[in-house]
Amino acid sequence: MIDLSGKRALVTGAASGIGRATAALLAELGAAVVLADLDAERGERAAKEIGGLFVRCDVSRRADCERAVGAAVAELGGVDVLFNNAGIIRRSTVTEITDEDWDLVMAVNVRSIMLLSSLVVPLMAANGGGSIVNTGSGWGIKGGGRAVSYCASKGAVVNMTRAMAIDHGPQNIRVNCVCPGDTDTGMLAEEARQLGESPDAFYADAADRPLGRIGRPRDIARTVAFLASDAAAFVSGAIIPVDGAGTA
Ligand code: NAI
Numbered sequence: 001m002i003d004l005s006g007k008r009a010l011v012t013g014a015a016s017g018i019g020r021a022t023a024a025l026l027a028e029l030g031a032a033v034v035l036a037d038l039d040a041e042r043g044e045r046a047a048k049e050i051g052g053l054f055v056r057c058d059v060s061r062r063a064d065c066e067r068a069v070g071a072a073v074a075e076l077g078g079v080d081v082l083f084n085n086a087g088i089i090r091r092s093t094v095t096e097i098t099d100e101d102w103d104l105v106m107a108v109n110v111r112s113i114m115l116l117s118s119l120v121v122p123l124m125a126a127n128g129g130g131s132i133v134n135t136g137s138g139w140g141i142k143g144g145g146r147a148v149s150y151c152a153s154k155g156a157v158v159n160m161t162r163a164m165a166i167d168h169g170p171q172n173i174r175v176n177c178v179c180p181g182d183t184d185t186g187m188l189a190e191e192a193r194q195l196g197e198s199p200d201a202f203y204a205d206a207a208d209r210p211l212g213r214i215g216r217p218r219d220i221a222r223t224v225a226f227l228a229s230d231a232a233a234f235v236s237g238a239i240i241p242v243d244g245a246g247t248a
Contacts (some may be wrong), residue, residue, distance in 0.1 A: 001230045005030030008076040009228065010068065012036045012059050012116065013086030014052075017185030018135065020226045021217030022083055024050045029225055032076050037086065059086045059112035060104075066242075069109040069119040078127055081228040082120045084113040084157075085135040089150045089187060091194040102149045109153035114158060118236035121168055129172030133227045134161050135220075136179040138243050146195070158239050165237030174236035176227045181243025183215035210245035219244075 009026045014035030015021035023046065027033045033052035035203030040056045047054035053075050053239040072079050085136040087109045090101045113134055139147060140154025161177035168175060182202060184190065192199040207216050223242050226232055 001229060002029050002225050004081075004154065004225065004229055006089070007031040007080045007228065008034075008072065009081035009083065010034045010036060010072045010079050010116075010120070011083040011085060012057070012068075012112065013135075014054075015039040015046050016061055018180065018183060018217045018220045019083070019085040020046050020050075021223040022085065023047075023052055024230065025218065025221040026081070026083075027051055029229075031081065031228070034068065034072045034076065036227055059084075060107035061117065062066060062115050065112070065115040065119060069116065069123075072090045073123070078123050079120050080124065080127070080130045082116060082124075082130070082132045082134075083224055083228070084116055084132065086112060087135060087153075087187075088189055089147060089194075091146050091150075091191055092148065094148045096146075097149055105149040105153050106156075109150070110156045110160070113157060117164060121171070121173060122174050125168070125171040130174075131232070132164065132173065132175045133224050134175070134177045136161070136177045137238065138179050138181045138241060138246070141179060141239070141241070161239065162237045169236055174227070174232065175178050176232075176235060176238045176240065178220055178223050179239060179241045179243065180215055180220050181241070181246065183217060184219060185217055215244060216244065 009031045011023040014023045015037035035047045036057040043054045055068045055071045068195040136157045137154040140158045143151045165175040188202045189199045
């Protein structure tokens with residue numbers, strides 16, 4: 001049984017999907033949770049249902065990240081767990097993508113982790129340690145078609161996880177990465193929209209996948225909860241696929 005009582009967690013992308021499910025599970029396991037997201041309406045609603053505090057935050061902007069971390073410090077007294085999860089996708093090849101979309105994907109998926117971690121690491125270090133979990137992707141390990149900026153960004157997330165784990169291990173800060181495969185969230189519908197396909201395409205072959213289904217947000221949340229907990233005290237620099245045997 002994972003016990004997170006006494007832990008203070010900051011979760012990004014917490015208004016929906018994997019972030020929301022993780023914020024809910026961390027709270028169920030006893031953590032105090034700050035939910036950060038761009039989407040204020042859904043974020044406020046999620047925070048109310050979960051029993052956490054919502055902060056509107058564009059994770060690609062330093063001032064917003066400072067406000068989110070500031071709120072966690074003011075309301076909870078610090079941050080023991082940072083879940084860098086907010087992310088976006090653009091379904092395009094290298095010849096299709098615009099400069100603006102490339103920069104946006106990199107800013108939201110990668111720069112955000114640098115910004116938030118740079119603010120949270122000193123707090124964790126002063127408090128004797130902490131746990132940072134980044135959301136990568138199966139496509140950050142093996143790539144995927146027509147998502148070049150996304151694959152580049154998630155590859156960066158995977159490798160910066162290892163770099164951060166090496167740099168901050170001496171401060172007792174563990175840094176790990178979960179790499180979901182296809183997971184049933186709004187992102188799949190958004191991908192279908194960008195590709196001009198029916199969202200059903202993502203679910204059509206679900207029964208043929210090794211575990212007979214695609215991922216559910218709670219599947220990822222359970223892994224994050226473990227990594228956040230003291231049960232994972234010697235787990236750092238780990239890149240963990242949560243994909244039911246390769247469904248990405
Ligand atoms: P989602 O679309 O349900 O959730 C993403 C959340 O991030 C949304 O609430 C959105 O408002 C928020 N967000 C977007 N831009 C933001 C910004 N600039 N600042 C703050 N919040 C922002 O999608 P999902 O699936 O829950 O995505 C979570 C993470 O999981 C992402 O990093 C995604 O790349 C990753 N992932 C998802 C997979 C899937 O199949 N759903 C597969 C592999 C990775």
